[in-house]
Amino acid sequence: MADLGIAGVALALFGGAIRASTPFLFVSLGECLTELSGRINLGLEGTLVCGAMSAYGAALLSGSPWLGVLAAALVGALLGALHAGLCSLARVNDIAVGIALMVLGTGLAFFFGKPLIQPRAPMLPALPLCPGCHFAPLRAALDINPLFLIGVALAFVLHWGLANTRPGLVLRTAGDSGAAARAMGYAPLLVRLWATMAGGALAGIGGAFLSLYYPGSWNEGLSSGQGLIAVALVIFARWRPLACLFASLLFGAAGALGPALQSIGVHQGTYLFNAAPYALTLAIMIATASPRGALAGAPAELAVTR
Amino acid sequence: MSLGPSLSRRTLLGMSGGLAAGAFVSSRRARAASALEIGFLYVGARDDYGYNQAHAEGAAAVKAMPGVKVLEEERIPETIDVVKSMDSMIELDDAALLFPTSFGYYNPFVLQEARKYPKVQFRHCGGLWTEKDPKNAGSYFGYIDECQYLSGIVAGHVSKSKKLGFVAAKPIPQVLRNINAFTLGAQRVDATITTTVIFTGDWSLPVKEAEATNALADQGIDVVTCHVDSPKVTIQTAEGRGLYTCGYHVDQAPLAPKGYLTGAEWNWATVYRGFVADRQAGKPLANFVRGGLREGIVKTSPYGAMVPAAARAQADAVKAKLVAGDYVIFKGPVADNTGKEVIAAGVDHGQTDLWLEKMDWLAAGVIGKT
Amino acid sequence: MLSFTLALGAPTPTRRRWFGRLAEAWALPLLALTAALVAFGAFIAAFGVNPLAAAALIWRGAFGTWFSLQNTLQKAAPLLLTGLAMALPARAGLMIIGGEGALVIGGLACAVIGPALAGFADSAGGALMAQTLMLACGMAAGALWLMIPGALRHWRGVNETISSLLLNTIAIAVLNQLVEGPLRDPMSLNKPSTTPLSPALMLGHVPGLSVHVGLAFGLILCIGAGVLMQRTSFGFATGINGGNPRAAQMVGIDVGRLILIACALAGACAGLAGATEVAAVQGSATASLAAGYGYSGILVAFLARHNPFAIIPVAVLLGGIAASDGLLQRHLDLPDATVAVLQGFVFIAVLAAETFSGRLRLWRGGRRDG
Structure with a gap:
């Protein structure tokens, strides 16, 4: 096989963007919905981990990975409903509840996940986009999981739907002004409940991707904070689904940078390369922020932006 | 599909009911007087299908011995938490022998505890006990690089691209020694073989491990092994990319039916049962225990069906010499990958040589940096 | 058991208002804690574990013996400081979750300056001076680190929650890079650390x-911060800004200065936690500095409603839960994640209970609500 060298790094970044971006994409799209409705759920890390564990367990017991994805979505929606329910109580802070759910979600996932570390669950299939490619690395990079395609499609659907459909309008109204939503005849708390449940379900599916496709195994280090960072991505992406897609691809590719550079013999600063996407995000946030403090595109009801 | 031993343990726990749990607690004091209480402390989950599970299997072998009670705690960070866990096993239970199994526990934590509790015995995995350290402390480790060397020989035979890959957590002596042994083994077959090493930066980072394996595959590498806490992700990803793999810590053959050549495994039961038997017999415990294939502390996975006869023959021949104790892996001349001679011609560094436990170089042919 | 009634709707002021508030501040979380413990009991009972046996073990492990109590206090110690790191900016209206990063940077600063002061170790006075200097360096480094998100928020409008989260990952990467690179003590073999x-x-x-x-x-x-926040004009101004930044600007408060001071104080607390980790526990900076104390501190602060005095009991409670972990694992064969589940229940119950604040009447006074 040919020695790829630098071209291999480019290919690895491309492959990494496709392979590793999906959890970021699902969590950030889910959080995008939740935040647009006027609430922040910082607990999606817990949802992601819980979804990964449930998906693996359900796939193992049922023999069907797609049932695993469904189980993850249900568990995620349940955790979302818990978050929304608690936050609809007066004086309960959504950021605090999110962090509490992060602890509970990871705790439950680790508690139930102990017997799932060793066995092998059936994996989600890959769609070989280029089965005839003679060049193995390219063929491997183009083995794409359907969930990735669904996520990309979802980003476009949300982009269009938020602007052009009635549910999208109601969601954004609830996020910008609870009073206006009430005037339109919608209960903002109910809108937020649906939005948080949908967000949780999406985060759960992101977890299913981790355990059932890539890296395709359940263990306690599986997420290592990806859910938390994905929540940060939403504010970075300014609540725009297409920007979430772009940012997720960037984070997926950046995760592949460190290993790919080492594979061609660049060994300086492994840790700094691993942290590069975070530093880059911060730099972009600083560069694009407005000094007056208002975040363009931010839902007015969102506590974190006030 | 069977869920394996760990689920049955939990299910059993579920079925045995609250009654048993209650009885367990209340009868503890009565039993403590007769049974020797032994504590095992793990840095990760004891079902991790890797490093910690290998130790937990050793603990399970101790449990089967008469007159002992095993206390286990998992996921203890290498902070004051491990001090408090050891304290708690001694103060709230009556642990008389402790096995803290993670490297970062040793200095300062195990040494502090050994001074604080002179009547309790501490044996630590991986540390370098010296005469200056307390006499009730000690360290043990296995020469698993012997198995890595054999894996390297097999890998050298099956590799077509003559490029091997190694997914590693951190550039520390134990890991470097494995990388070097694997490479030297392969170079016995073909001196031009190289090993590309990728450090992920931590002991359990599944996504990074998968990315590292993919990056190795993209560079045309066709045999991969690893040294991280749980090799499952590396082995599975490599199998998915059609690579050959050599396992680590425990046997991972079921994960890679097409590509699993062999692997380096621990057999901690030997060490633990030895210490416990000595303690029960009232004999002093050794302070510094090391051993490899010869002592049965490490073992190799059975060869996969795809391993050719020539590879088996050569590996078995070297293995026989290692078991007999007359084979030297780190034998001069060896140069490092910057061209500097690290072992001069005619110099032998046998396995017991402590110089090897301070390894800070990568052999010529390893693409990577310490 | 206290008799109480739950009245939905705004409370009417009574003469016992002050006492009622204090009682409520204690009773609500205690009721929530009880509810969480009952829920947890039901949870583990579903796995066949006797909840009463578990309760007895939790009590014994957390507070039941002199040893356990000290263990609990030890686990609470870092949380007091990291709780303050979250609570102080929160009083000023900033949700900064950067305690983990500030702790790491503070510890790193202490570990860098410490070995340079070895010459002072000979005399008692010199040692004290050196220790003070080390801790001061840690505090200063932590303070500067957390001033970054505060300054970015005030002058650039960058969301401080997200920037502080990103700064955490950057701080940990810097720590690992330095500990395994330029600052690595060559004698630290398998656990890379600074001198x-x-x-x-x-x-x-x-x-x-x-x-x-x-x-x-x-x-x-904690006590000092409590006095500062409740008894000084600085604390008063902070509260105004936390409640309504526009009002703060209108009454002529220098908001930028206020934010920077709050962040600096918070960072100094986290930095001190890190410096203590180095100077009292580890003896050097290692990857174990990032042990999650910063993240636990966020929860401590929220449970304490960002009241520095209340951080003390909350940290002791969480310390107690953590201290009982070992006994649950050893005696009931429960996995380590059991205490995380318990913590999750406690957090959610206590947070949910906030909704009843101001609506709970502990004493059926002569005057009743209409």
């Missing part, structure tokens, strides 16, 4: 306890 402090410079225990002095630092700073 260790001279033993004479290590901080000791709180007199009479086997708990390191971090506990004293935490208690003093």
Whole structure:
């Protein structure tokens, strides 16, 4: 096989963007919905981990990975409903509840996940986009999981739907002004409940991707904070689904940078390369922020932006 | 599909009911007087299908011995938490022998505890006990690089691209020694073989491990092994990319039916049962225990069906010499990958040589940096 | 058991208002805690574990013996400081979750300056001076680190929650890069660390306890911060800004200065926690500095409603839960994640209970609501 060298790094970044971006994409799209409705759920890390564990367990017991994805979505929606329910109580802070759910979600996932570390669950299939490619690395990079395609499609659907459909309008109204939503005849708390449940379900599916496709195994280090960072991505992406897609691809590719550079013999600063996407995000946030403090595109009801 | 031993343990726990749990607690004091209480402390989950599970299997072998009670705690960070866990096993239970199994526990934590509790015995995995350290402390480790060397020989035979890959957590002596042994083994077959090493930066980072394996595959590498806490992700990803793999810590053959050549495994039961038997017999415990294939502390996975006869023959021949104790892996001349001679011609560094436990170089042919 | 009634709707002021508020501040979380413990009991009962046996073990492990109590206080010590790191900016209206990063940077600064001060270790006075200097360096580094998100928020409008989260990952990467690179002590073999402090410079225990002095630092700073927030004009201005930044600007408060001071104080607390970790526990900076204390501190602060005085009981409660972990694992064969589940229940119950604040009447006074 040919020695790829630098071209291999480019290919690895491309492959990494496709392979590793999906959890970021699902969590950030889910959080995008939740935040647009006027609430922040910082607990999606817990949802992601819980979804990964449930998906693996359900796939193992049922023999069907797609049932695993469904189980993850249900568990995620349940955790979302818990978050929304608690936050609809007066004086309960959504950021605090999110962090509490992060602890509970990871705790439950680790508690139930102990017997799932060793066995092998059936994996989600890959769609070989280029089965005839003679060049193995390219063929491997183009083995794409359907969930990735669904996520990309979802980003476009949300982009269009938020602007052009009635549910999208109601969601954004609830996020910008609870009073206006009430005037339109919608209960903002109910809108937020649906939005948080949908967000949780999406985060759960992101977890299913981790355990059932890539890296395709359940263990306690599986997420290592990806859910938390994905929540940060939403504010970075300014609540725009297409920007979430772009940012997720960037984070997926950046995760592949460190290993790919080492594979061609660049060994300086492994840790700094691993942290590069975070530093880059911060730099972009600083560069694009407005000094007056208002975040363009931010839902007015969102506590974190006030 | 069977869920394996760990689920049955939990299910059993579920079925045995609250009654048993209650009885367990209340009868503890009565039993403590007769049974020797032994504590095992793990840095990760004891079902991790890797490093910690290998130790937990050793603990399970101790449990089967008469007159002992095993206390286990998992996921203890290498902070004051491990001090408090050891304290708690001694103060709230009556642990008389402790096995803290993670490297970062040793200095300062195990040494502090050994001074604080002179009547309790501490044996630590991986540390370098010296005469200056307390006499009730000690360290043990296995020469698993012997198995890595054999894996390297097999890998050298099956590799077509003559490029091997190694997914590693951190550039520390134990890991470097494995990388070097694997490479030297392969170079016995073909001196031009190289090993590309990728450090992920931590002991359990599944996504990074998968990315590292993919990056190795993209560079045309066709045999991969690893040294991280749980090799499952590396082995599975490599199998998915059609690579050959050599396992680590425990046997991972079921994960890679097409590509699993062999692997380096621990057999901690030997060490633990030895210490416990000595303690029960009232004999002093050794302070510094090391051993490899010869002592049965490490073992190799059975060869996969795809391993050719020539590879088996050569590996078995070297293995026989290692078991007999007359084979030297780190034998001069060896140069490092910057061209500097690290072992001069005619110099032998046998396995017991402590110089090897301070390894800070990568052999010529390893693409990577310490 | 206290008799109480739950009245939905705004409370009417009574003469016992002050006492009622204080009682409510204690009763609500205690009721929530009880509810969480009942829920947890039901949870483990579903797995066949006797909840009463578990309760007895939790009590014994957390508070039941003199040893356990000290263990609990030890686990609470870092949380006092990291709780303050979250709570102080929160009083000023900033949700900064950067305690983990500031702790790491503070510890790193202490570990860098410490070995340079080895010359002072010979005399008692010199050692004290060196220790003070080390801790001050840690605090200064932490303070500068957390001033970044505060300044970015005030002058650039960058969301401080997200920037502080990103700064955490950057701080940990810097720590790992330095500890395994330029700052690595070549003698630290399998656990890469910086050059260790001279033993004479290590901080000791709180007199009479086997708990390191971090506990004293935490208690003093919690009380000091409480006085600062509730009894000084600075605290008053902070509260105004936290409630309504526009009002703060209108009454002529220098918001930028206020934010920077709050962030600096918070960072100094987290930095002190890190410096203590180095100077009282580890003796050097290692990857174990990032042990999650910063993240636990966020929860501590929220449970304490960002009240520095309330951080003390909350940290002790969480410390107690953590301290009972070992006994649950050892005696009931429960996995380590059991205490995380318990913590999750406690957090959710206590947070949900906030909704009843101001609506709970502990004493059926002569006057009743209409």
